[in-house]
Amino acid sequence: MPKKYTAEERERAVRMVREQVPEFGSVTAAAGAVATRLGMSRETIRNWCKQDEIDAEESSRPVDG
Template identity: 45%
Template sequence: MPKRIDPAVKERALRLLREHRGQYPSLTAACAAVARQERIGAETLRRWALQAEIDEGTRPGTTSEEHEQIKRLKAENARLREDVAILKAATTYVGDRCQAVA
């Protein structure tokens, strides 16, 4: 399970990355330097930076808000499928009981 990082650390790391990105030849190099300073993983920071660009609209992709909505809708869909399965089973049971009485 991924560990939770304090949102303040995430915001500070992204701010530092934005401020110092021009001093490095690549995003990866900038992430490595800032991540070392903030004591977080360089790949973690790189993924955060890419997601921040998507959320800002400067890079194509699924925004964090859209991702949360998709996740919520998938969970709701699973619950509804389970409800339908229960109702089908109940309908079959009641139908069988009615035929037995008749």
């Protein structure tokens, strides 16, 4: 059964990755470092980051009307 994480845990992990991308050079590398620190899966955090990017793009689109 997959672990369930709170929205706060997810937001914190994504924020940490975003802050560390310049140091690590990629989302995947930064997600690996954050995952190790938080005891989570790198792929889980990387997927959260991808979804966060998609959501941000969708929210910045103008609404047709």
